Amino acid sequence: MIESSNLSRTQLRKRLREARNALAPAQRRAAARGLYRQLSQHPLFRRARTIALYLPNDGEIDPRLLLRCAQRRGKHTYLPVLSPWPRTKMVFQRVRAGERLRHNRFKIAEPVTCARRQRRIWTLDLVLLPLVGFDEQGGRLGMGGGFYDRSLAYRARRVTWRKPTLLGLAHECQKVDRLQQASWDVPLQGTVTDRRWYLA
16 A cells, blocks of 8 residues: 655656556456456446446556456446547447447547447446545545546535446555545545455
């Protein structure tokens, strides 16, 4: 676990990215299998009919086993797609097994844009988010682009909300003692690593 008290968010982000990128390919494959074991039989995953995931980039823990599992079980799976305009917007689009993908401006694979297959994030049951760092209180440190925070900003305007359940996915080495949260940060209900659950 990394002590965060003497580090800026930029320094912390750099150190955590270095930690996850230092993992060997065999460690990453083992982590993906561990993540699958942690989540695939859990009631939150089993009950969800609509699930948003992501495709791994920059050393992120790989949820593709979960993506394929969800598709085999007949769930509707969604991936984030960056909007061409405004460039700060991200939407969620349904993806099916074997579908052709393309690379966005950050070199991350995503479905070819199709508006009729997109869905509002608050209508999804479960969103599995990538992150750079996390703490046990539901804090999440992202890559700094703010795409997920903007997509979830509606939560600040609602007194009560039920959907979606927000779970971060991470390697154990991305755990931080405590993250200082900015006003725009959206807290998670928990984070799942290849070894255990951290529920906020």
